[in-house]
Amino acid sequence: MxxxxxxxxxxxxxxxxxxxxxxxxxxxxxxxxxxxxxxxxxxxxxxxxxxxxxxxxxxxxxxxxxxxxxxxxxxxxxxxxxxxxxxxxxxxxxxxxxxxxxxxxxxxxxxxxxxxxxxxxxxxxxxxxxxxxxxxxxxxxxxxxxxxxxxSSKERATLHLSAVFVNNFVNHLYGVSETLLRKKNIDFNLLKPLILETATKIETLSPSEAQTGPAKRNDTKTIEKHLHLLEETPYQQLYKTLTQAIANEKL
Amino acid sequence: MxxxxxxxxxxxxxxxxxxxxxxxxxxxxxxxxxxxxxxxxxxxxxxxxxxxxxxxxxxxxxxxxxxxxxxxxxxxxxxxxxxxxxxxxxxxxxxxxxxxxxxxxxxxxxxxxxxxxxxxxxxxxxxxxxxxxxxxxxxxxxxxxxxxxxxSSKERATLHLSAVFVNNFVNHLYGVSETLLRKKNIDFNLLKPLILETATKIETLSPSEAQTGPAKRNDTKTIEKHLHLLEETPYQQLYKTLTQAIANEKL
Known part of the structure; x- marks a missing residue:
């Protein structure tokens, strides 16, 4: 005991x-x-x-x-x-x-x-x-x-840092989406199946294999549209930083 | 038919x-x-x-x-x-x-x-x-x-933009974590229960209620530790941008 x-x-x-x-x-x-x-x-x-x-x-x-x-x-x-x-x-x-x-x-x-x-x-x-x-x-x-x-404590530090990315930062992105939709009276629940699929997809594919979207395929027309939609929000820089980060991963 | x-x-x-x-x-x-x-x-x-x-x-x-x-x-x-x-x-x-x-x-x-x-x-x-x-x-x-x-097409544009945040950007953050862990030979699978819980938690809490972590509680000591760990990676600026974005949400 x-x-x-x-x-x-x-x-x-x-x-x-x-x-x-x-x-x-x-x-x-x-x-x-x-x-x-x-x-x-x-x-x-x-x-x-x-x-x-x-x-x-x-x-x-x-x-x-x-x-x-x-x-x-x-x-x-x-x-x-x-x-x-x-x-x-x-x-x-x-x-x-x-x-x-x-x-x-x-x-x-x-x-x-x-x-x-x-x-x-x-x-x-x-x-x-x-x-x-x-x-x-x-x-x-x-x-x-x-x-x-x-x-070890050193390994745990890296795990803790990684956990901040997949938990705190990811949750913030959920919050950004909710805010964008609320401003237009669109129901955030519509995104929940996508959120769940994104989280479960990496059970079978690595995140780099699962990556899709305008940043990944360098779809500048869609990216420009999105930046325009974000013009009166606090999220334009965040969008740019993440889009650039995904584009850099391809190199 | x-x-x-x-x-x-x-x-x-x-x-x-x-x-x-x-x-x-x-x-x-x-x-x-x-x-x-x-x-x-x-x-x-x-x-x-x-x-x-x-x-x-x-x-x-x-x-x-x-x-x-x-x-x-x-x-x-x-x-x-x-x-x-x-x-x-x-x-x-x-x-x-x-x-x-x-x-x-x-x-x-x-x-x-x-x-x-x-x-x-x-x-x-x-x-x-x-x-x-x-x-x-x-x-x-x-x-x-x-x-x-x-x-409408206008509403769909905002939904599509929001989907980029919760799918493409979130998946990129999964990928950042995987890369950080792989460099230290730590198993990415350890994070999967946290990833899944983060995605399912917003079924019962709004993202803003579910937000936790060093950025949210202004834990500068932990944030400094993390920035130090990220010094030789391409992810330091991304960490700073997201940490600042979460800190701003509190205002």
Whole structure:
């Protein structure tokens, strides 16, 4: 039985905790949060605390707080020589305090509290300084996920950067489209099948094979039409930058 | 029974033809293509020709050829006062020759010959000059699709532009991520659950509600890290442009 203590209860720890509560061979023994938590049904049998000095003995302490607070928080927790991990894509393992053995468990997914997630479909990127700790994290990861990979902090930095492109930046492009259509009273839902097909097409084709459109085929007439349509919007430069980027890929 | 004749046999007409061959109340009576077609099993009972002068009498002629060839081709076909439509998002109805009654049937989806499509999930954007022709196109569209909408050429231009953002530009961002990861020997498949969740999240949240990431929360430390990682790639300017665009959205 792996005893787990959660430190912080943001989106990632919320969903991780929910998954571990239902996992075999894992015992969630405590949840710490700075402020009192809203009542959460899956926590009904689990001790919670808002006081760091009350932390219980556990095998793994999982920090789930904003990136810029991880370093100082990991320094402040009153445990010694335990396995303390964070769950962030953007923070190196070395930002954790050396008071404890250090590790990372990063679920490569976007989370909202209101939307359930299925960890079976989410890759867990694991890192630990000690091989035995990595083994422990693998056992922990395997209890909820199907894909677990050992990823160094350097590799994770590139994965996190790539995730910004396919999640944050892509979502912004969805937003641009929605705004363009709303201004003309056209229903954004009409684009949803295309959005879904674009995301699933790369299961069978690489993105470079799947690339189509006016930029790819150097269709300057259509590009000019689009730039004209964008004249009174904030998106003309964005269109130009992306069109140029696609044209450059052909070289 | 609506008699349909296909003119050109690119990706869109290939899939439309396949769908109409299986549709009730529609008869595909002929397929014209400039060059001889490869044998296609669903055409085995359908007359084909490479000679425009052999065109048969039909109720609807469906042009599926490159955008820049539609105007001159529609002028060249030897029929008069028939309903002639194109299937392009980027071409106005007025580019069709006035020799015939004019219309548009644009399936709002991306097509590859090698990948089957389900028209039930694809919005068909219809336009015709004569109300009776629009009714005919609606009957035709309803024979294969669940979502049919009347869309003017002006509205279609904005939809087509928006489709470039959510399909061509988004796919390019997938490609950027794949390139970044390949250079570091990291498996692009790790990102696929995130890509799919990003695309499906907007079923329940609007893109602006779903927006997260360093640009959104003005996390300059992470943005600096990412720009540093991109220093020896062609993608630094693209990252800056998109980060700035997301930051501007907050204003």
């Amino acid at each position: 792996i005893r787990v203590c959660f430190l912080g209860f943001g989106n990632v720890n919320y969903h991780l905790c929910k998954a571990f509560v239902g996992a075999k061979d894992v015992a969630v023994i405590q949840v710490y949060n700075r402020s009192k938590m809203d009542s959460v049904s899956f926590l009904k049998d689990i001790p919670t605390t808002t006081t760091l000095s009350e932390l219980k003995e556990a095998d793994v302490y999982i920090i789930g707080i904003p990136d810029n607070a991880i370093a100082s928080f990991s320094e402040a927790i009153p445990v010694k020589n335990k396995l303390v991990i964070h769950t962030s894509g953007g923070v190196s393992i070395t930002e954790l305090s050396e008071n404890n053995r250090r590790g990372v468990l990063w679920p490569l997914q976007t989370f909202s509290k209101s939307k359930d997630v299925d960890f079976k479909t989410i890759p867990l990127c694991l890192e630990a300084e000690a091989p035995t700790d990595l083994e422990l994290l693998k056992r922990l990861g395997n209890s909820i996920a199907k894909t677990i990979v050992a990823i | 609506i008699r349909v004749c296909f003119l050109g046999f690119g990706n869109v007409n290939y899939h439309l033809c396949k769908a109409f061959v299986g549709a009730k109340d529609v008869a595909v009576i002929q397929v014209y293509n400039r060059s001889k077609m490869d044998s296609v099993s669903f055409l085995k009972d359908i007359p084909t020709t490479t000679t425009l002068s052999e065109l048969k009498e039909a109720d609807v002629y469906i042009i599926g050829i490159p955008d820049n060839a539609i105007a001159s081709f529609s002028e060249a076909i030897p029929v008069k006062n028939k309903l002639v439509i194109h299937t392009s998002g980027g071409v106005s109805i007025t580019e069709l020759s006035e020799n015939n009654r004019r219309g548009v049937l644009w399936p709002l989806q991306t097509f590859s010959k090698s990948k089957d499509v389900d028209f039930k999930t694809i919005p068909l954007c219809l336009e015709a000059e004569a109300p009776t022709d629009l009714e005919l196109l609606k009957r035709l569209g309803n024979s294969i699709a669940k979502t049919i909408v009347a869309i």
